[in-house]
Amino acid sequence: MSNNQEKAYFVHESSYVENSAKIGKGTKIWYFTHVSENAEIGENCNIGQNVFIDKNVKIGNGVKIQNNVSVYTSVGIEDDVFLGPSCVFTNVINPRSFIERKTEFKETLVQKGASIGANATIVCGNTIGKYALVAAGAVVTKDVSNYTIVGGNPAKFMGYICECGMKLSEKEKGYYCESCKAFYALNPNNQLQSLKNKGIL
Numbered sequence: 001m002s003n004n005q006e007k008a009y010f011v012h013e014s015s016y017v018e019n020s021a022k023i024g025k026g027t028k029i030w031y032f033t034h035v036s037e038n039a040e041i042g043e044n045c046n047i048g049q050n051v052f053i054d055k056n057v058k059i060g061n062g063v064k065i066q067n068n069v070s071v072y073t074s075v076g077i078e079d080d081v082f083l084g085p086s087c088v089f090t091n092v093i094n095p096r097s098f099i100e101r102k103t104e105f106k107e108t109l110v111q112k113g114a115s116i117g118a119n120a121t122i123v124c125g126n127t128i129g130k131y132a133l134v135a136a137g138a139v140v141t142k143d144v145s146n147y148t149i150v151g152g153n154p155a156k157f158m159g160y161i162c163e164c165g166m167k168l169s170e171k172e173k174g175y176y177c178e179s180c181k182a183f184y185a186l187n188p189n190n191q192l193q194s195l196k197n198k199g200i201l
Helices: none
Strands: 075-077 108-110 148-151 156-160 169-171 174-176 183-186 192-194
Touching: none
Parallel strands: 075 108
Antiparallel strands: 148 156, 169 174, 174 183, 183 192
């Protein structure tokens, strides 16, 4: 699609955006990308080369999708997510080429601020928590908690990470970011949470 002069977003002429797709202000879609019917991409996103956005997919604001990523139907991407080069999503647990399983898609959600490294694989039906970090090449087979770093195959816990992207250090009563000085603690559900808005810092 070309003729971006009157649009509030940019689409490279080598890419194709279906007429029913919705693209937010300030978003840039680069080479050889296909955005399918009824897909929604938020504002100020950057969609790299050779990306496929499937039907009805919703992508939040401020998302960066690097080259060679396919975001399939039933995958949700919230605000400020980073998808590294060639990371992989699936949507069926037990695919067969000769059996149609479009009614069996399992939902996958990547929550606000999370980052997925290059060549990582996210098995369908799982949630990547807020500001979590999936290491390059990891294979995620279960939910990833907020602010958690996982890596390996299958992906396992490797520590906690700050909203600023730095690994947290364990301190008395919680976890501390040496870079931005943020402090975190585990809640009663054993989930890490930021304390910057809790009146503690």
